[in-house]
Amino acid sequence: MITQQDDHSRQVSGLFRRIAPWYDFLNHLLSLGWDIVWRKQLVRCVRMHRTTRLLDLAAGTLDVSLEVVRQHPCCCVLALDFSLPMLAHGQKKIRATKQASIVPVVADGRALPLPDHCVDCATIAFGIRNILPRHDAYREVLRVLTPGGRFCILEFGAGRRKILRGMYNVYLSRILPWIGRIFSGDPRAYRYLAKTIKAFPDARALSRELLAAGFSRVYSFPLTAGIVQIHVAEKGRIPAQKNSLTPT
Ligand SMILES: C[S@@+](CC[C@H](N)C(=O)[O-])C[C@H]1O[C@@H](n2cnc3c(N)ncnc32)[C@H](O)[C@@H]1O
Numbered sequence: 001m002i003t004q005q006d007d008h009s010r011q012v013s014g015l016f017r018r019i020a021p022w023y024d025f026l027n028h029l030l031s032l033g034w035d036i037v038w039r040k041q042l043v044r045c046v047r048m049h050r051t052t053r054l055l056d057l058a059a060g061t062l063d064v065s066l067e068v069v070r071q072h073p074c075c076c077v078l079a080l081d082f083s084l085p086m087l088a089h090g091q092k093k094i095r096a097t098k099q100a101s102i103v104p105v106v107a108d109g110r111a112l113p114l115p116d117h118c119v120d121c122a123t124i125a126f127g128i129r130n131i132l133p134r135h136d137a138y139r140e141v142l143r144v145l146t147p148g149g150r151f152c153i154l155e156f157g158a159g160r161r162k163i164l165r166g167m168y169n170v171y172l173s174r175i176l177p178w179i180g181r182i183f184s185g186d187p188r189a190y191r192y193l194a195k196t197i198k199a200f201p202d203a204r205a206l207s208r209e210l211l212a213a214g215f216s217r218v219y220s221f222p223l224t225a226g227i228v229q230i231h232v233a234e235k236g237r238i239p240a241q242k243n244s245l246t247p248t
Contacts, residue, residue, distance in 0.1 A: 008132045009108070013083050016060070019189050020085035024061050026183055030176055036063075038228050039125055042154040043067045045232050046121050052076060055119040055144060057109050057137065058127020062090030064154075065102045068123065077102045078119065080109065110136035114144045121145075125154040129196045138213035145235045151215065153231040158202040163225055172197060203229050 019026070027035050046054065046068065052075060056065045059079035068077050079102050081087050087104040094102050107113050109124075109131055122141045131137045141151050162169060172194045180190025201209065203220040206229075210218045216236030220229050 005132050009082070012130050015186075015189050015192060016083040017085045018186050020061070020083065020089050022183055023086065023089065024063070026180060029183070030179060034224055034227075038154055038223055038230075039064050039067050040071075041223060042123060042125055042152055042230055043071050045150070045152040045230060046072065046075075046123065047150055053078070053119045053121075055080060055112075055114070055122040055141070057081075057122055057124040057141065058130065059104070060086045060090065060125075060127070062087070062093055062102060062104070064123050064125045065090070066093060066097065066099065069099055069101050073101075075101065078114070079104045080107050080112070082106060082108045110140060112140045112144055116143050117146045119144050119146065120149050122149070122151045123154075124151075126156070128153055128155055129200050134209065135213055138210065138215070142214050142235055147235060147237040149235050151210075151233040151235070153206075153233070155206075155229060155231070156197040156200060157222060157226040157229045158198070158200055161202065161226065163227055168225070168227060203231065206231055 016023070031038075042064065054068055054072075054075050054077050056062075056068065056077055056079045059065050059081045060083070062079055065077045065079040068075055079087065079090070081104070084106050087106060091104055094104075105113070109127070110133075122145060124137075128134055128137065138151075145151065157163070176194055177187055177190040180193070181187035200206075203222070207218045207220060210231065210233040214235075215233035217234045218231065220231040222229050
């Protein structure tokens with residue numbers, strides 16, 4: 001049986017297949033280059049003293065993965081996305097930088113092809129908004145993270161709130177789909193972007209959602225007047241007491 005969520009996933013993967021050739025260019029244009037700064041900030045939240053294996057979920061054209069190995073050269077990144085065209089565009093950048101520590105994998109973030117407790121950190125930039133139900137991705141990230149590991153999320157702030165006296169909201173609803181249509185020839189894609197930004201929960205609601213999913217500590221902070229938010233969710237450590245009681 002095809003569920004509503006499967007249908008949503010098919011539409012999202014079709015959308016990213018169509019805009020993949022334009023994705024990087026439009027990202028930088030529509031954000032006036034701020035997206036580069038936002039990803040750098042996201043990667044600063046990766047806790048480095050222990051991170052050697054990182055999962056970059058919904059990795060797209062690999063900008064976050066590349067920033068991770070730039071800031072943390074010892075890190076091995078598993079870059080996972082269900083859109084092959086997006087990863088293929090990213091792979092050109094890997095080749096150009098001769099980066100061997102990024103491994104692109106085509107898979108669905110709601111069913112990770114990974115064993116339990118195998119990554120020390122997970123990142124997702126502008127991806128969680130596209131995954132339905134989000135809870136499936138939270139469950140999978142919690143499963144593959146080692147205890148104490150972090151899930152670092154970069155996402156747009158809720159577009160329902162007036163930002164920059166409403167100028168940003170006008171930009172989101174009117175100007176962004178228009179520019180997107182001119183360059184990518186796909187007005188639906190950029191209308192979808194505006195719609196999902198408006199529907200996305202605010203920082204408080206997202207924190208509640210992550211705590212309810214089983215993360216033990218969550219904090220968030222805004223960037224660029226709240227246009228985007230970074231959320232950091234930590235997986236609890238297995239209590240020492242519980243370990244000592246475990247029968248051998
Ligand atoms: C807006 S792009 C973000 C790409 C990249 N992280 C960045 O910072 O530019 C969203 C990505 O999420 C991917 N995606 C959406 N739903 C997914 C799912 N269920 N599993 C894996 N990837 C998914 C899409 O294919 C797309 O590449």
